[in-house]
Amino acid sequence: xxxxxxxxxxxxxxxxxxxxxxxxxxSGHTALYWYRQSLGQGLEFLIYFQGNSAPDKxxxxxxxxxxxxxxxxxxxxxxxRTQQEDSAVYLCASSAGPISYNEQFFGPGTRLTVL
Amino acid sequence: xxxxTQPEKLLSVFKGAPVExxxxxxxxxxxxxxxxxxxxxxxxxxxxxxxxxxxxxxFTADLNKGxxxxxxxxxxxxxxxxxxxxxxxxxxxxxxxxxxxxxxxILP
Numbered sequence: 666x667x668x669x670x671x672x673x674x675x676x677x678x679x680x681x682x683x684x685x686x687x688x689x690x691x692s693g694h695t696a697l698y699w700y701r702q703s704l705g706q707g708l709e710f711l712i713y714f715q716g717n718s719a720p721d722k723x724x725x726x727x728x729x730x731x732x733x734x735x736x737x738x739x740x741x742x743x744x745x746r747t748q749q750e751d752s753a754v755y756l757c758a759s760s761a762g763p764i765s766y767n768e769q770f771f772g773p774g775t776r777l778t779v780l
Numbered sequence: 781x782x783x784x785t786q787p788e789k790l791l792s793v794f795k796g797a798p799v800e801x802x803x804x805x806x807x808x809x810x811x812x813x814x815x816x817x818x819x820x821x822x823x824x825x826x827x828x829x830x831x832x833x834x835x836x837x838x839f840t841a842d843l844n845k846g847x848x849x850x851x852x853x854x855x856x857x858x859x860x861x862x863x864x865x866x867x868x869x870x871x872x873x874x875x876x877x878x879x880x881x882x883x884x885x886i887l888p
Contacts, residue, residue: 668823698876707786707880708824708866721875756824763874765812771824 667691669772671757677778678747686742686775690759697740698760698769699732703753711755714740747779782807784869786879793857794887801852801882803841803867812870813850815841816878819863827852827865837861862886 670689678684690697699711710724714734725731729747734740744751754774760767783806793799805811815827828836830843830850841852850867867879 696874700878705789705880708868708878710875710877713875721873724875758824764870764876765874768826769876773823 669757669759669770671755671772671775673775674773675776675778677780679780680749681746683743683745684747684777686744686755686777688740688742688757688759688772690738690740690757691761691770692738694759694761694770695737696760696762696764696767696769697734698758699740699742700756700758701726701753702756702774708756711742744777747777749779752777752779782869782871782877784867784877784879786865786867786882788882789880790883790885792885792887795859796856799852799854799857799861799884801865801867801884803850803852803879805848805850805867805869807848807869807871809872811843813841813843814868814870814876815839815850815852816866816868817863818866819860824866857886859886859888 672687697714701709712732713721716737717734729745732742754776756774757772758769760769785804787802813830817827818824839854841850843850864881864883866881869877
């Protein structure tokens with residue numbers, strides 16, 4: 666079956682514009698995670714969904730970042746009024762349940778460049 | 781504070797030599813620890829987790845609670861081991877905290 670997919674694969678935008686990043690998890694996976702991967706910072710947790718609800722939003726860097734998940738499937742990460750420091754690779758992952766018992770599968774990422 | 785520290789950004793090792801990627805953690809309670817790997821142009825993937833006590837691709841990692849470490853080891857490096865390696869900790873809120881990663885470069 667298909668793995669986690671993300672779109673677009675690359676996004677170049679101008680400072681101040683809004684962007685939407687999409688994640689399609691593996692079918693049937695209830696848990697979905699967003700991470701940011703930037704040079705020198707490693708992988709930074711952003712937000713986690715269990716079904717459609719997000720019990721942990723603590724990782725979102727600012728109120729310009731938001732995410733939603735509908736139908737227990739697709740998720741969208743939105744960054745408003747992008748800044749240059751938002752440039753990074755945004756990774757999505759999904760798992761069939763809690764990570765304690767289930768492996769987390771990653772998507773290929775969306776590389777965001779803010780000019 | 782919950783933290784994962786990988787002190788080396790880059791580690792270069794000759795083919796056939798032993799490899800040790802260091803990882804230290806800070807966590808109150810019993811940690812669950814992982815190593816993830818990202819090969820060039822591939823997705824991030826799970827390499828091993830400490831509860832399974834497996835050896836994957838010749839790599840092992842032992843949890844040392846006294847030293848709060850979870851170092852990744854392999855006795856004989858191979859060129860295909862060149863990749864980015866991330867140590868990670870799972871907290872009680874089911875959130876994974878990653879280290880900043882170590883790039884392993886195997887020299888021919």
